[in-house]
Every structure is written in C-alpha cells, then in structure tokens.
Amino acid sequence: MTITRRIHNFAAGPAVLPVQVLEEIQRDLVSLPGVGMSILEVSHRSAAFEKVLAEAEQSIRTLADVPSNYKVLFLQGGASLQFSMVPMNLLGAGATADYIDCGSWADKAIKEAKKVGAVNVAASTNGENYSRLPRQEELKLTPGAAYVHMTSNNTIEGTEYKTLPAVGDAPLVSDTSSDMFSKPIDVRRHALIYAGAQKNMGPAGVTVVIVREDLVARSQKSLPAMLSYAVHAENGSLYNTPPAFAVYALGLVMTWLIRLGGLPAIAKVNERKAAKLYAEIDRTGFYRGTANNNDRSLMNVTFRLATEDLEKQFVKESTAAGLDGLKGHRSVGGMRASIYNAFPEEGIDELVSFMREFERTHG
Numbered sequence: 445m446t447i448t449r450r451i452h453n454f455a456a457g458p459a460v461l462p463v464q465v466l467e468e469i470q471r472d473l474v475s476l477p478g479v480g481m482s483i484l485e486v487s488h489r490s491a492a493f494e495k496v497l498a499e500a501e502q503s504i505r506t507l508a509d510v511p512s513n514y515k516v517l518f519l520q521g522g523a524s525l526q527f528s529m530v531p532m533n534l535l536g537a538g539a540t541a542d543y544i545d546c547g548s549w550a551d552k553a554i555k556e557a558k559k560v561g562a563v564n565v566a567a568s569t570n571g572e573n574y575s576r577l578p579r580q581e582e583l584k585l586t587p588g589a590a591y592v593h594m595t596s597n598n599t600i601e602g603t604e605y606k607t608l609p610a611v612g613d614a615p616l617v618s619d620t621s622s623d624m625f626s627k628p629i630d631v632r633r634h635a636l637i638y639a640g641a642q643k644n645m646g647p648a649g650v651t652v653v654i655v656r657e658d659l660v661a662r663s664q665k666s667l668p669a670m671l672s673y674a675v676h677a678e679n680g681s682l683y684n685t686p687p688a689f690a691v692y693a694l695g696l697v698m699t700w701l702i703r704l705g706g707l708p709a710i711a712k713v714n715e716r717k718a719a720k721l722y723a724e725i726d727r728t729g730f731y732r733g734t735a736n737n738n739d740r741s742l743m744n745v746t747f748r749l750a751t752e753d754l755e756k757q758f759v760k761e762s763t764a765a766g767l768d769g770l771k772g773h774r775s776v777g778g779m780r781a782s783i784y785n786a787f788p789e790e791g792i793d794e795l796v797s798f799m800r801e802f803e804r805t806h807g
C-alpha cells in the first residue's frame with residue numbers, strides 16, 4: 445500500500461477529516477466487520493445500517509447533551525435546503541420570522557425565507573461587509589415571531605458568536621454549519637439547529653438537524669413529504685434512502701470526538717490553534733485581520749495583505765509549500781484559513797512559520 449504524503453488542507457468545506465477516521469474507513473471499506481459487505485452496498489433497511497444510524501444519533505446526543513424532547517435528523521440537500529425547509533415548516537401564514545443578517549450565508553437564508561413568508565431582518569451588518577456581528581441592542585425583534593434565525597459562525601467573513609443572542613421566548617434557529625461540535629453547544633437554548641456535515645462533522649452528503657418536538661408539530665400535512673420535518677422524524681430519517689456512507693463516516697468522526705474528550709476538550713484545542721494564528725496576524729501589521737476582534741471566528745480565520753498582488757503571491761507560494769486552500773472566498777478576496785476540529789496543530793505551526801518567512805522576504 446502506498447501512502448502518499450498528506451498536505452495541509454485549509455479548505456472551508458468539504459474539509460479536512462481526522463486521519464484516524466480515514467484509515468478506519470479504508471480498513472473497513474470492502475467489508476464492514478460483522479457484516480461482510482461494504483457500507484457502500486448495504487441496504488438502508490438492514491439491521492447493520494440501522495445500527496450505524498442509531499450509533500451516529502447516540503453519539504450526537506452524548507456529545508451535545510441533546511435532551512430527549514429533541515429529534516436528531518439526518519437529511520440531504522445541504523444546509524442550503526434548510527434555508528427553505530425552516531420557513532416551509534415553521535413559518536405559518538400570518539406569522540413573521542426574524543433573521544439576523546450577519547453574513548453571506550444568512551443573506552441566502554433570508555432570500556429563501558422571503559419566498560415562503562413574512563421576514564423581518566432584525567439587524568444587518570451587510571453595510572460593513574459583515575466584518576462584525578450585530579450587537580444585542582441593535583436587534584429589532586418582532587413580538588411573537590415564529591422564530592429567530594441566526595448563523596453561529598460566518599464561514600466566509602470569519603466571525604463567530606461567542607454567546608447566543610437573547611431572543612426572549614422566540615424559538616431560536618441556528619445555522620451551525622461551520623462550527624457545529626467545535627465547542628460545547630447549549631441545545632436547550634435552541635429550537636432548531638442545522639448543519640451541513642462537510643465543514644466540521646464528516647463528508648458532504650448529509651445534513652444534521654436537531655429540532656425540538658413542538659416545532660416538528662408545526663409541519664403542515666400539505667408539505668411535500670421530503671420537505672417535511674414531521675415525515676423525516678416519524679420515519680427516523682429513513683423515509684427514503686439516506687446517504688448511508690456519509691452517515692457512517694459522520695458517526696466515526698463523532699466517536700473520534702468523544703474519545704478525544706468531547707466538546708470541552710476540542711474547544712480548548714481550537715482556542716489554542718486560532719490564538720496562534722491570530723497572534724501572528726496581529727504581530728506587525730503586515731497581515732490584517734478582516735473580522736472585528738471580539739467577533740473573530742475560531743474556525744475560519746480571514747486576513748488580508750497590503751495589495752492584491754501580494755495576496756496572489758501569498759497563495760501561490762503557500763500552495764507550493766503544501767499549505768492548500770488559503771485563498772479567501774471569491775466574494776470577499778484575501779485569505780482564509782479554515783482550521784476545523786480535524787485540522788492538525790502542526791499545520792498551524794507550519795502556516796505561522798510560512799507567514800513569518802513570507803513577511804521577511806516580501807515585507
């Protein structure tokens with residue numbers, strides 16, 4: 445078996461996965477132990493797959509301390525389909541949903557919700573290129589709102605909520621696609637949490653939805669079955685064929701996290717990793733962080749250099765040095781280092797060394 449060298453993958457998603465998980469997948473790919481066939485071939489109605497699904501759910505419940513009155517669903521269509529499913533299921537006629545417009549993904553969520561019902565943009569930092577999160581006192585919430593929608597981590601702009609906004613009695617819905625399970629999460633303060641797996645939880649193809657039962661009850665019977673939380677909940681995520689491989693791989697990542705010590709343990713590592721990188725960005729002024737200091741994300745670290753030519757050069761030389769995927773999102777430019785749970789700390793150290801050397805030679 446030839447193991448080719450792995451480079452450091454700073455991509456925003458799909459993103460780096462734990463090597464141990466990849467090796468486990470490789471080892472068991474042709475024949476799952478005790479099953480005798482591949483996870484790629486197994487029937488989703490088999491006892492073997494039911495076990496895989498149940499274990500993935502149980503691991504999520506253990507990791508995030510999910511209360512028993514919440515459903516854990518494994519869906520398809522990415523976080524983007526949740527932009528539609530959330531209002532289709534939760535935003536009844538005559539009601540208004542509040543949206544916090546704190547990033548490019550929030551903006552997309554708002555556009556989809558407006559196709560379904562009445563939306564109030566409770567606050568927006570669009571005019572500041574989403575470089576900061578709206579402050580609590582800026583939120584103009586609707587009394588009796590159907591729900592309040594937030595984005596816990598803004599993958600493109602590099603901002604992240606450190607504490608949840610106060611929304612009174614309104615159900616809080618959070619798009620946690622890029623920081624799910626990077627730190628402890630208080631599920632009880634949310635009514636619905638959704639996240640595409642491919643940033644921090646597994647491969648592309650599965651979307652995790654954690655939803656309180658009283659919200660599931662809002663789904664109207666007239667909804668297309670595939671778009672109904674109630675249908676997926678009643679069928680234990682087996683209404684139709686689920687993305688079996690993605691669920692399996694996600695389950696392995698969850699087990700890896702539990703073995704590491706769970707969310708408090710990974711949060712410590714993530715804090716340390718991000719702190720090293722921000723310290724380098726702030727060291728001399730050669731690099732410039734683009735997110736407001738207090739709102740800086742621990743998952744997506746965004747920064748710029750003095751000129752676009754220098755940024756191009758940085759991308760070129762870093763890629764050549766085995767530091768891949770540092771080019772920022774096409775909508776904002778600059779650089780972005782996505783350093784999710786599975787991103788190794790040595791990779792941060794290598795990037796910091798590279799940045800010092802780049803500054804020395806181009807500064």
Ligand SMILES: *Cc1c(COP(=O)(O)O)cnc(C)c1O
Pocket residue numbers: 457521522523524525549595597598599619620621622640641643
């Ligand atoms: C990536 C991302 C999305 C879109 O996810 P898809 O699974 O590609 O639909 C939505 N929200 C956030 C915060 C993201 O990071």
